[in-house]
Structures are given as C-alpha cells and as structure tokens.
Amino acid sequence: MGLAVILCLITWFVLVNSRKMAPLPVSPTSAMVLVPPPTLTPLPTPTIYVSPTPTQRPGLPPASGGIQVGGYVQITGTSGAGLRLRSGAGLEFDPKFLGMDSEVFEVKEGPVEANGITWWYLVAPYDESRSGWAASNYLQIVTTQP
C-alpha cells in the first residue's frame, strides 16, 4: 500500500514538472542560416565508342619494314625535334611541316626511293591538309592495313 502511494507521488511529480519545462527558445534572427546547395548543372559526357576486337588482329609488322599503303604509322626517334614532311619524295623538296614523335599518320602512297632513303606519303587521320612525304627511318608501324 505504502509502495503504491510512493509510486503515484513520483508519477504525479514527473508529470507536473514536465509540463512546466519551457520550450527551447527560437530566436527570430538565428545566427545559423541554412544555405541550400547550388543546383549542379550536369556536364556533358562524351560519346565513347570502342570498336569490337578484330577477328584477325593486324599483328606485328612483317620483317621487311612492314610499312604499307593503308596502314598507320607513328613518328619516332626524333628526340623531340620532329620529322620534316616534305612536298615530294626527296631531300630536295621543301618541308611542309614537322611531324612530332608519336604523331599518327595514314600511309597513302609509296614507297619511293630517293637519296638512299625510302619515302612514304603520309596523311594525318584528323586533318588531310597535314600531309607530306616522310623518310621511313623515323616511322614506326602502328598497324598494318586493317
């Protein structure tokens, strides 16, 4: 009986005091201002194409140099100086521009022998105006004709 009375008193005390608790003060000019994050504008993603694996891989170049019309070559071995692509197959022709190490070209014509050098007519795959005759000494096959 006494225990029940004590429990009732405790319950009454808790309920009365909980009603007296003041709500948390809310300042009309709060120090914290929530800034919504900026809306991100999605940047465009490029279209990516990967061609299927060729059924017959072009393979390593034949032992005889391997450069052939329709294949691709890259310039190599100029130590950054670049390779002169000329208006004709021979040292007497004027250079048109410099091809740089690792620059890729498609082989369009050749070979032509002149000045003890084998020459190939190359065209950049991205700019047909970037074309000229190049000495094979500084050409490395990327692929033979696909």
Next chain:
Amino acid sequence: MDIRPAEITANRANSIVTIQWNDGHRSAYPFGLLRAACPCASCRGGHENMSAEPDAEVFSTVLPESPATRIRSVEAAGSYAIIIEWEDGHHYGIYNWHYLRALCPCEECRSRFGEAV
C-alpha cells in the same frame, strides 16, 4: 572555354584512339602512347611524380604490341575523364581531359605544352 571531348573512338582495328574536341581540334593517339603515358601513380613512379601533364619522354617511348597495349574497354569517369582498361588487366589510369589534350602528339599541341619543335 571549357575544352572537353565531344566524341571518343577507340578503334581496335588500327590501334588508334581518336578524340573530337569541342573546340574543333581532333587528336589521334596510338594505343601504345596512351599506355606509355598511363597517369596512374604506379606507372608514373609514385605520387610524387604525378603532374597534370604527361612526361615529355612518353612521346618517344615505343611499346611493342602486346596485351599491355591493347584496349579492352573505355569508360567515362564522371564527366571529367576516361578510364582505360587494358587487356593485361591494368585499369588504374584516369585520363582527364586536360591530360589527354596535353598528350595530343600533333605539332600544334606539342608546341603549346612546351615541347621544343
């Protein structure tokens, strides 16, 4: 102008990746150049050697045809880069747009990025 690719084509028949840029420029990369210039920390010899642009010597590096120079897949990394997976399983290099443009081997781009011509 924010220079970024509009289209990327990896042609496994001729082993050349072509990028058409939104400024009209077009780049052609031999697969071997992209692998030689892999920008991952491991390939560049540690984080301390990493920079925003490729090392100049990658342009004169010729890698033989092998699984390491054959592309298995190319995927976009967000909207700022691509990740190339090679047939030898390597796929740690993240090639961002700036890096790829600096890697363009054409005379115009090589001049712009400080290579003597």
